[in-house]
Amino acid sequence: ITLNGTRVKLQIWDTAGQERFHTLSTNYFRGAQGFVLVYDITNLDSFQGVTSWMKDIHEKAGDEVDIILLGNKCDKESERVVPKHKGEKLAWEHGIPFFETSAKDNVNIEDAFSVLTKEILEKKSWVLYDLDVVDLNESQRTLFCHFQCAASYF
Numbered sequence: 677i678t679l680n681g682t683r684v685k686l687q688i689w690d691t692a693g694q695e696r697f698h699t700l701s702t703n704y705f706r707g708a709q710g711f712v713l714v715y716d717i718t719n720l721d722s723f724q725g726v727t728s729w730m731k732d733i734h735e736k737a738g739d740e741v742d743i744i745l746l747g748n749k750c751d752k753e754s755e756r757v758v759p760k761h762k763g764e765k766l767a768w769e770h771g772i773p774f775f776e777t778s779a780k781d782n783v784n785i786e787d788a789f790s791v792l793t794k795e796i797l798e799k800k801s802w803v804l805y806d807l808d809v810v811d812l813n814e815s816q817r818t819l820f821c822h823f824q825c826a827a828s829y830f
């Protein structure tokens with residue numbers, strides 16, 4: 677995606693149904709910088725599962741990762757069982773951004789990924805600003821310059 681003129685490549689791992697049995701391998705969490713937690717506004721169970729997933733993410737990936745909460749299938753208003761304000765409240769309690777989305781109608785999908793990416797880059801740039809550049813090896817220095825460049829756009 678392009679953020680303020682800077683191209684950012686996202687590597688996105690989607691789960692393949694294992695989440696239904698709560699058997700996600702720790703590989704899904706290890707090294708991940710951001711999480712997109714999605715519930716279905718027509719499915720109460722999926723909403724009620726969010727808190728437990730939030731806990732899992734923090735336990736397995738740490739407290740520093742960025743998370744966004746999405747209430748998907750907002751095109752199915754007539755089948756809605758989770759009011760929008762409940763999603764907003766849950767996200768507010770966890771201090772994370774929230775969007776209602778429709779993957780079907782492409783509502784808020786780009787905005788959601790842009791916000792998550794922006795948060796990840798902002799955090800990265802602050803961490804790297806704290807480092808002494810002189811102590812970095814070549815690839816770390818390249819990464820530092822990349823994020824410095826990205827940060828200057830924000």
Ligand SMILES: Nc1nc2c(ncn2[C@@H]2O[C@H](COP(=O)(O)OP(=O)(O)OP(=O)(O)O)[C@@H](O)[C@H]2O)c(=O)[nH]1
Binds near residue numbers: 691693749777780
């Ligand atoms: N109406 C509507 N249907 C959707 C939307 N997003 C996904 N679906 C449908 O919901 C069903 C499940 O979608 P998936 O993307 O497979 O959901 P998932 O949770 O990733 O499922 P797994 O891959 O098994 O983990 C499919 O029939 C999709 O077409 C949406 O925004 N609106």
